[in-house]
Amino acid sequence: MAGAATVNEAVPSAPRLERRRDGRLVAGVCRGLADNLGIQVLFVRAAFVLLTVASGIGFAVYIAFWVLTPRQPAGAAPARSRWAARDWAQLAAYIAVTCGLAALPWGTRVAQVWLWPFVVGGVGAAILWQQADRDQRQRWVVPLRQRWLRSLLGLLLVVGGIGGFVVRNVDAGQAREVVIAMLIILTGVAVIVTPWLVRLWQDLEAERHERIRSQERAELAAHVHDSVLHTLTLIQRNAADPREVQRLARSQERTLRTWLYQPRADPDQTFAPAIKRIAGEVEDDHGVPIEVVCVGDTELDERLGSALQAAREAMVNAAKYAGAPSVSVYAEVEGDTVEIFVRDRGKGFDLEQVPGDRMGVRGSIIGRMERNGGKATVRTAPGEGTEVRLEIGKS
């Protein structure tokens, strides 16, 4: 009390001594005192436990504080809902340690010598336990409950081993008290120590996750550096050429999208990624955006391969000659049939006027499709844009 009074005088803003509503185990006396003295609540509780065991005076003092100290007014407590409920596991641990210590004098000297390390270890563990917040403790206790069988087995082995040792060293009359005292203390210590071990393990786990994450970050940084930063530099150097800037930006966008969203698609194996890759290549070569929409997907084969070649030719023609701001490609796989549409809103042309020696449309598109059992239709007229439709069955 004297200490509390001094603190109050020295620091006017220090809290008044009152029993706390939150974070209490019994009546909030210890936490109130701890707050008032500015020390860890664990030490206050330990002091009460020791005083109680030594002479019972701790108990009397506690009751006196309980009666005399005003209770903290409701609502004054900072809203820390996780403290609102009483922490029964903590209370049980304190009671167990108190009972165990109280039972010690009835045991033998031998038992006392053996038990002190446990008590010291228990207090150390209790400090660590105390520093962890309640949420964490909840997490630790749940897995422990799930592994209750192993815990029980371990406890039995320990108690049996120590018990057997004691029984051999002391006579039968004393053994019973010693074992009982030991059981109580061991239980208390177990409640306190096991979470500490779990915490150690979880901290290691957290560290491992952090390491993995930093590796991923490094990989991301490397990727951004190699591709994105590089492209941004190129864009700055080509700032005067809008077409080139657009081409660079589109190309980078495509790369990033593929990297972010479709890491598994293999353009050498299936149709949809293959046609997207071709569109990307044509776009890069000719600087005209090509929008690809693909419905369905299928394994590539020889005939599809030649249809893709024809589609590439159609895209190149559209990008090169149409003068349209963009080209639309739509591909659909339905059953065994694949349809590809390449469309632009450019100037179009007169199909009849295309000289016979121009390989483009006749040879590379129509001829190629027909050789492979497919079909190519070109719809165009001057000023109307062009749409090339390719249809082929899977081989």
Add this chain to the structure above:
Amino acid sequence: MSDVSEPLKRVVLVDDHQMFRTGVKAELGGAVEIVGEAGDVDEAVTVIKAVRPDVVLLDVHLPGGGGIEVLRRLHGAVPSRFLALSVSDAAEDVIGVVRGGARGYVTKTISGPELTDAIERVAGGDAVFSPRLAGFVLDAFAASDVPAVDPELDQITQRERDVLRLIARGYAYKEIAKELFISVKTVETHVSSVLRKLQLSNRHELSRWAAARRLV
């Protein structure tokens, strides 16, 4: 709309990138009236409730839960219609935001006049499908072995499929109408019908996407 008697559509822009909002405003020019802007979910909800715009241009990725959260919180609270905008083509983004209540989806690469057109369309109660969205819908409603639970909602008609295919091929509504020998109004009806199915159907593929966005 050059028609003087028709007031400009009142639009709220929701996007967390100031630069993008500025760009869109410049592109839209005087074609619509920007009555509000917001950079996150909370701001968006407040602004939209306050000004009750005709159309909200809604970014899919927003701090505070994304465009979906805005749609959820404003569900039924305002008469505004929503047009989703995104840089992403990811199917779950598109399907998610449309099932959340948006009447259309366009990517941010859309040109100014196209965007103005899309806003007008959405304001008029129609749906706006980008070619890519049409592709997703065709994918999602592709014939599968799973029998439809509710044929009315879980399947699209042949005509709707034709319309979607043409949208995916890059055709404008007018061109689709010409191609299929129907009126533009009929094209719009088909698209709106598909939108309804997209929002209400419980097809497995759609549910999967919805689940990915925690929309169920």
